[in-house]
Amino acid sequence: MSRGKLIVVSGFSGAGKGTVMKEIMNSYDNYALSVSATTRSPRPGEVEGISYFFKTDDEFRQMIEKDELIEYAGYVGHYYGTPKQFVEKNLDEGKDVFLEIEIQGALKVKEKYPDAVLMFITPPDAKTLRERLVNRGTESMDVIEKRLARAAEEANGVEAYDYIVINDNLQECVEMVDRIVKCEHNRTSERMSIINSIRNDLTK
Amino acid sequence: MSRGKLIVVSGFSGAGKGTVMKEIMNSYDNYALSVSATTRSPRPGEVEGISYFFKTDDEFRQMIEKDELIEYAGYVGHYYGTPKQFVEKNLDEGKDVFLEIEIQGALKVKEKYPDAVLMFITPPDAKTLRERLVNRGTESMDVIEKRLARAAEEANGVEAYDYIVINDNLQECVEMVDRIVKCEHNRTSERMSIINSIRNDLTK
Numbered sequence: 156m157s158r159g160k161l162i163v164v165s166g167f168s169g170a171g172k173g174t175v176m177k178e179i180m181n182s183y184d185n186y187a188l189s190v191s192a193t194t195r196s197p198r199p200g201e202v203e204g205i206s207y208f209f210k211t212d213d214e215f216r217q218m219i220e221k222d223e224l225i226e227y228a229g230y231v232g233h234y235y236g237t238p239k240q241f242v243e244k245n246l247d248e249g250k251d252v253f254l255e256i257e258i259q260g261a262l263k264v265k266e267k268y269p270d271a272v273l274m275f276i277t278p279p280d281a282k283t284l285r286e287r288l289v290n291r292g293t294e295s296m297d298v299i300e301k302r303l304a305r306a307a308e309e310a311n312g313v314e315a316y317d318y319i320v321i322n323d324n325l326q327e328c329v330e331m332v333d334r335i336v337k338c339e340h341n342r343t344s345e346r347m348s349i350i351n352s353i354r355n356d357l358t359k
Numbered sequence: 360m361s362r363g364k365l366i367v368v369s370g371f372s373g374a375g376k377g378t379v380m381k382e383i384m385n386s387y388d389n390y391a392l393s394v395s396a397t398t399r400s401p402r403p404g405e406v407e408g409i410s411y412f413f414k415t416d417d418e419f420r421q422m423i424e425k426d427e428l429i430e431y432a433g434y435v436g437h438y439y440g441t442p443k444q445f446v447e448k449n450l451d452e453g454k455d456v457f458l459e460i461e462i463q464g465a466l467k468v469k470e471k472y473p474d475a476v477l478m479f480i481t482p483p484d485a486k487t488l489r490e491r492l493v494n495r496g497t498e499s500m501d502v503i504e505k506r507l508a509r510a511a512e513e514a515n516g517v518e519a520y521d522y523i524v525i526n527d528n529l530q531e532c533v534e535m536v537d538r539i540v541k542c543e544h545n546r547t548s549e550r551m552s553i554i555n556s557i558r559n560d561l562t563k
Contacts, residue, residue, distance in 0.1 A: 167557070277553060281560030307558045318542075319550035331545065338522070338542045341535065346523035349481060353371070354511045356485030 157345070159187075159246040161268045162336055163254045163261045166276035167309050168302045169288035171322045175276060176255055178329040186336075187245040189254045192218060195233035198293055208238065226256070226263035231305075237264070251336055258312040265315070272339050273316040274332065279323045361549070363391075363450040365472045366540055367458045367465040370480035371513050372506045373492035375526045379480060380459050382533040390540075391449040393458045396422060399437035402497055412442065430460070430467035435509075439464070455540055462516040469519070476543050477520040478536065483527045 166172045180188050192208040194215050203209055210218070215234050218224050227236030237254055245252045254264065258275075265271050278284045284306065288299045313319070318335055322328040339345075370376045384392050396412040398419050407413055414422070419438050422428050431440030441458055449456045458468065462479075469475050482488045488510065492503045517523070522539055526532040 275547070275554070277557065279553070281557045284557065284561075303561060307561045310554050310558060313554055314547065314551065316547045318545045319547050319554065320545055321550075321553065331542070334538050335542045335545065338535070338539045341522045341524055341539065343479070343518065343520045343523050346525075347518065349483070349525065350479070350514050350517055350523065353481065353485045353488065354514060357488075357507060357511045 157249060159185075159248070159250040159252055160336065160339060161242065161246065161252050161254065161264070161271040162332075163256060163264055163271055163273045164276060164332075165256060165258050165261050165274070165313075165316070166322075167278065167284055167306045169284050169291070169306075170276045170278050171287060171325065171328070172255055172276050174325060175322060175328055175332060176253060178325065179253065179332055182329060183333055185250055187241075187250040187252045189237055189242055189252055191254075191256065192224070192227075192236045192238055193233060195231075195235075210234075225267060226260045228257065228260045228263075230257060235260070257309065258316075262312055262315060270344065272318070272336070274318045274320055274335065275310070275313050275316045276320050276322050276328065276332075277310075279321050283323075361453060363389075363452070363454045363456055364540065364543060365446065365450065365456050365458065365468070365475040366536075367460060367468055367475050367477045368480060368536075369460060369462050369465050369478070369517075369520070370526075371482065371488055371510045373488050373495070373510075374480045374482055375491060375529065375532070376459055376480050378529060379526060379532055379536060380457060382529065383457065383536055386533060387537055389454055391445075391454040391456045393441055393446055393456055395458075395460065396428070396431075396440045396442055397437060399435075399439075414438075429471060430464045432461065432464045432467075434461060441468070461513065462520075466516055466519060474548065476522070476540070478522045478524055478539065479514070479517050479520045480524050480526050480532065480536075483525050487527075 164172055176188055179186055190204065190208060192210050192215060194210055194212050197209055219227060223239055224236040225239050225242060227234055237256060242252050261273055265273060278287065285303060288302060320328055320331050368376055380392055383390060394412060396414050396419060398414055398416050401413055422440065423431060427443055428440040429443050429446060431438055441460060446456050465477055469477060482491065489507060492506060524532055524535050
């Protein structure tokens with residue numbers, strides 16, 4: 156069994172990343188979703204160990220010191236990080252592991268996992284982005300305005316990404332993400348053993 | 360309308376490239392198949408202007424001199440080349456253009472078209488490769504043995520390819536090729552204009 160692929164998903168706040176990830180996990184086998192550690196407070200409905208591992212600042216600092224995080228970063232006053240053990244275990248089991256993190260963290264992951272595939276999910280336009288944040292209804296208009304003001308910055312570094320996937324229709328977006336992952340398993344780096352085996356057989 | 364993508368397909372003799380290309384053209388819209396120029400003689404059933412443009416050595420030399428070929432190369436004593444005009448016309452019309460050429464030619468194409476996607480089609484193993492060449496029945500066992508002896512060399516340079524697609528089941532192979540092309544249209548280089556447009560709208 157070949158090792159799984161690491162898929163890093165980022166996107167504007169309000170691009171619908173969370174919903175896309177949820178649908179991906181519900182719709183297909185062989186995927187695992189990395190659970191981040193964070194020091195921010197749970198939002199209504201979020202569950203410990205599924206949405207996030209909620210940590211105090213002290214606990215988070217200990218994870219950093221013990222090198223238990225692939226990457227970590229600060230965002231709007233809180234820390235977010237990717238626990239290493241879960242990712243490695245699932246990759247070893249042949250699962251493709253999705254990480255949903257922001258760009259600066261993603262670029263750190265790419266340094267440690269050069270074969271990781273980086274995707275940025277975007278709404279088709281700024282109007283849709285604003286509507287989605289408002290309709291989510293989990294944040295005050297104040298926070299939404301701050302998020303929109305930050306959104307332009309959220310795409311800084313996206314030039315280094317492999318794919319930009321448009322989330323206009325949820326189902327189409329989910330299918331495209333799945334297809335990209337499956338196509339990525341046809342990459343030459345992953346398939347050279349087949350060619351080498353044929354070459355060996357032919358020159359025997 | 361955005362410009363089409365150039366898709367270069369290579370593979371072992373007997374990998375079934377020709378059949379895959381035929382099925383791709385029959386099954387999907389928006390693809391065009393480049394017709395190569397060659398100095399080799401037509402095989403039974405091959406049609407001028409569809410299978411190849413069959414040229415004399417003199418005619419081929421003139422195309423080279425007039426810079427009418429994207430690339431050309433010698434193979435088993437004959438010349439093969441890719442007429443430029445057809446490719447450019449179809450790319451400009453937004454079609455994805457497939458070229459079926461061998462690796463050395465493909466690498467020359469990649470120099471001129473850095474965004475070209477390079478795919479290598481392979482049977483799952485050497486046994487299948489041999490069976491397909493024998494079953495094709497268009498060549499003597501002598502020629503087949505020579506082709507098999509050459510096959511190991513035919514993969515030289517494949518490390519520079521983007522994808523290796525296994526042709527075990529024809530329909531699955533055809534679908535995978537189509538999916539890879541459609542996924543490649545989500546590449547960051549092709550989609551940055553959307554991000555830039557959203558950034559501009561948000562900072563207005």
